[in-house]
Amino acid sequence: MQVRRRIHVAGIVQGVGFRPYVHRLATERHLAGQIANTSTGVVIEVEGAAEVVDDFVSSLSAQAPPLALVTEIRVVEIDRTGASDFCILPSDPSAAVRTLISPDIATCADCLGELFDPADRRFHYPFINCTNCGPRFSIVRGIPYDRPQTSMSVFPMCPSCLAEYEDPRNRRFHAQPNACWQCGPQLEFCDSRGGRLSVEDPIAEAVARLRAGDIIAVKGLGGFHLAVDATNSSAVSRLRECKRRIEKPFAVMVSDLETISRYCMLDAEGRDLLCLRQRPIVLLPKKNPCLLADSVAPFNSDLGIFLPYTPIHHLLFRESGLQALVMTSGNLSEEPIAIGNSEAVARLGEIADWFLLHNREILLRCDDSVLRHTGGRTRQIRRSRGFVPVPVFLKREFPPTLAVGGELKNTICLLRGHEAFLSQHIGDLENVEAYKFFQEAVDHFQKILKIRPEIVAYDLHPDYFATRWARKLPGIQTVGVQHHHAHIVSCMAENHLEGRVIGFALDGTGYGSDGRIWGGEVLLANYMDFERAAHLAYVPLPGGAAAIREPWRMAVSHLWASFGPDFLKLPIPFFQQIPQERVLTVLRMMERHVNSPLTSSCGRLFDAVAALINLRHEVNYEAQAAVELEMCRDEAAAGQPYRFGLGEEGDLLQIDSRPLFRAIVEDMLRGATTGEISQRFHDGLVEALMSIARVLRKRTSLNTVCLSGGTFQNTCLANGLEHQLQSEGFEVYTHSQVPAGDGGISLGQAVVATHRVGSEDLSSRSATDREVEKVP
Ligand SMILES: [Zn+2]
Ligand SMILES: [Zn+2]
Ligand SMILES: [Zn+2]
Numbered sequence: 001m002q003v004r005r006r007i008h009v010a011g012i013v014q015g016v017g018f019r020p021y022v023h024r025l026a027t028e029r030h031l032a033g034q035i036a037n038t039s040t041g042v043v044i045e046v047e048g049a050a051e052v053v054d055d056f057v058s059s060l061s062a063q064a065p066p067l068a069l070v071t072e073i074r075v076v077e078i079d080r081t082g083a084s085d086f087c088i089l090p091s092d093p094s095a096a097v098r099t100l101i102s103p104d105i106a107t108c109a110d111c112l113g114e115l116f117d118p119a120d121r122r123f124h125y126p127f128i129n130c131t132n133c134g135p136r137f138s139i140v141r142g143i144p145y146d147r148p149q150t151s152m153s154v155f156p157m158c159p160s161c162l163a164e165y166e167d168p169r170n171r172r173f174h175a176q177p178n179a180c181w182q183c184g185p186q187l188e189f190c191d192s193r194g195g196r197l198s199v200e201d202p203i204a205e206a207v208a209r210l211r212a213g214d215i216i217a218v219k220g221l222g223g224f225h226l227a228v229d230a231t232n233s234s235a236v237s238r239l240r241e242c243k244r245r246i247e248k249p250f251a252v253m254v255s256d257l258e259t260i261s262r263y264c265m266l267d268a269e270g271r272d273l274l275c276l277r278q279r280p281i282v283l284l285p286k287k288n289p290c291l292l293a294d295s296v297a298p299f300n301s302d303l304g305i306f307l308p309y310t311p312i313h314h315l316l317f318r319e320s321g322l323q324a325l326v327m328t329s330g331n332l333s334e335e336p337i338a339i340g341n342s343e344a345v346a347r348l349g350e351i352a353d354w355f356l357l358h359n360r361e362i363l364l365r366c367d368d369s370v371l372r373h374t375g376g377r378t379r380q381i382r383r384s385r386g387f388v389p390v391p392v393f394l395k396r397e398f399p400p401t402l403a404v405g406g407e408l409k410n411t412i413c414l415l416r417g418h419e420a421f422l423s424q425h426i427g428d429l430e431n432v433e434a435y436k437f438f439q440e441a442v443d444h445f446q447k448i449l450k451i452r453p454e455i456v457a458y459d460l461h462p463d464y465f466a467t468r469w470a471r472k473l474p475g476i477q478t479v480g481v482q483h484h485h486a487h488i489v490s491c492m493a494e495n496h497l498e499g500r501v502i503g504f505a506l507d508g509t510g511y512g513s514d515g516r517i518w519g520g521e522v523l524l525a526n527y528m529d530f531e532r533a534a535h536l537a538y539v540p541l542p543g544g545a546a547a548i549r550e551p552w553r554m555a556v557s558h559l560w561a562s563f564g565p566d567f568l569k570l571p572i573p574f575f576q577q578i579p580q581e582r583v584l585t586v587l588r589m590m591e592r593h594v595n596s597p598l599t600s601s602c603g604r605l606f607d608a609v610a611a612l613i614n615l616r617h618e619v620n621y622e623a624q625a626a627v628e629l630e631m632c633r634d635e636a637a638a639g640q641p642y643r644f645g646l647g648e649e650g651d652l653l654q655i656d657s658r659p660l661f662r663a664i665v666e667d668m669l670r671g672a673t674t675g676e677i678s679q680r681f682h683d684g685l686v687e688a689l690m691s692i693a694r695v696l697r698k699r700t701s702l703n704t705v706c707l708s709g710g711t712f713q714n715t716c717l718a719n720g721l722e723h724q725l726q727s728e729g730f731e732v733y734t735h736s737q738v739p740a741g742d743g744g745i746s747l748g749q750a751v752v753a754t755h756r757v758g759s760e761d762l763s764s765r766s767a768t769d770r771e772v773e774k775v776p
Helices: 018-028 050-062 109-115 159-166 202-211 233-243 257-263 268-274 311-317 341-348 432-449 465-471 483-494 545-549 552-569 580-591 602-612 624-631 658-669 674-700 715-727 742-759 762-769
Strands: 002-012 032-037 041-049 069-078 086-088 187-191 216-219 224-229 251-254 281-285 302-306 324-329 354-358 370-374 377-382 392-403 413-422 455-459 477-481 501-511 517-525 530-536 645-649 652-656 704-708 731-733
Touching: 002 050, 018 032, 018 041, 018 050, 018 086, 041 050, 050 069, 109 311, 187 202, 202 216, 202 224, 202 311, 202 354, 216 341, 224 233, 224 341, 233 324, 251 257, 257 268, 257 302, 268 281, 268 370, 341 354, 370 715, 377 742, 392 483, 392 742, 413 432, 413 742, 432 465, 455 465, 455 742, 465 477, 477 483, 477 742, 483 501, 483 517, 483 530, 483 704, 483 742, 501 602, 501 674, 517 602, 517 674, 530 674, 545 552, 545 602, 552 580, 552 602, 552 658, 602 624, 602 658, 602 674, 624 674, 624 715, 645 674, 652 674, 658 674, 674 715, 704 715, 715 731
Parallel strands: 032 086, 216 354, 251 302, 281 370, 392 455, 455 477, 501 704, 530 652, 704 731
Antiparallel strands: 002 041, 002 069, 032 041, 187 354, 216 224, 224 324, 251 324, 281 302, 370 377, 392 413, 501 517, 517 530, 645 652
């Protein structure tokens, strides 16, 4: 039977070679019809024998081009026209309003082949790309995604490039960044003040300087990197000094997989992650000894490794003798990554000896993404380049909503229908430059996605920059969302859960509904509201933010809570390392309630244990003490898990860590190793959380558990708790598409806000909205 069907395809199907692909699929099957871009994707009409048309439809998403993402296929029967050929119709310029923009994608194998083929006209061309690879998100100014709306608009294509661009059979058909030596962007090599050097081959010059141990600022896809030879200790140390980055690990770009396996333990999952077309940074266990400079990742048993992902990177490595380059974000300390040429020279001129620049403008910065594979799944640590702006697809439809995220590791989120668009990593908003970037990102995302939010969600912390910004917005419905509620709902939304769950939200800091600093929270939560069911018992945070930088203060706080004033008499090694007058000052602060807000933070609990066993008294980057505590575990030496206490205050359960600290002190007095103590602590925390889960299941009959919050980046805790919960029949959900840390809360904020507004329960909203007592 002959039929004609109209097929609507939604998703990322424009500017990714989808129309030529469909053309080929149809003509191979001798089907007639047409294809056109529309406002929501593409619409195809095919005519031919019914079984051939069926086969065509089922092949549509299965063999789609690499950058395409098909989210929906709808098929309707229509009247036959008797057409005999298949054609690609021209785009309607007014049409493209709801299509998705592809992320930036690593150089594909075909382009790589041409890059190193002396006979190819793009031999060694540092900006080679095609429909299947290259820049997208970082060069888009607006939609429809077409060359004039990208930063390639200033490079008119030469006749050869234009011919490729217009030929549906060509790999560069409608590849907007298409370019060559004749018509496209070019590299230049500059000194530390941006003065251009007349060198024949900027790549060869950069390679020579890197080999000599110099620091080079390299303009990449989503921003600048600072590069040095990762095997050269003095070069890496100098970079640390100049960048004012003391111990936080550097990411390392390595020429190929084989070389990576000389530095790291590489299993099949690690290989797969490294080779994703996003080419993320992957956290892998270091080999011991490791051939890279120690200063690349001091006191750390992991390395952040990635493969070259732009033609410039490939050119730097190929035949250069370089095997591993530190490629760290081009910024000073915690500022956002530099993207403009003159901006980079101004900001990085004191750090970099040289600049490898180009004239293709980066319109919106996008850091490298960071992933890890553990406990049988991939976890996003930082979701940026290669993943943004692909949406997270939600189960329900939502009104246009903006969520402005938290303070640290900020991301924003825009909801539209079934799609949640999380921004790239924006950074810590207490940094002025990061706050500017936040505002840029809000504008840019609304523009390229054509979303005008009706609701704006923000964190309850009255002093967060994003919160203050949101609350000043005129004439728009704003909704405050509690930090840990946002964590749990983010996990629920990502996993398409409905109803109520038991949510474990463990992190460093989040503003509580009682105005205290929460962080060790167990919530009974749904999309609308939550009940705080359990938390780590409050202890003072002596010195506020100072206690976060100096974990030894938390050790004193817990010792005081566990032993009373007598703790000073304990003959533990801790007191030999911390001067007594400092301990006494902290004690007086707590006794007099001066600058000692109460906290239930789980991150601070890890800090206290790490400091007490003299692993780390002061940190140089966020969560350093907790990371090192996890890494020092000695599974073989471990005994019984430490026991926590369990208190009750009405329905609210409290996890009491006093028995834990008494046991640790006892262990220290008998000379137990840090490895043993760390392992018993991790196991004990899992056991304490399990006992909460059991009580809550009994009380509520809920069996679904969500795990969220930055503390779950601790793989021992995350995997241990998940495994234990599952073995007792709980259904456990964690994150895989968005980070468990604060980079993921904007999604939860957005979803909670839409439910609150949708419920018309405005009275309860204004109650949570009210500013509560200020956290120092
Ligand atoms: Zn390509
Ligand atoms: Zn050209
Ligand atoms: Zn958090």
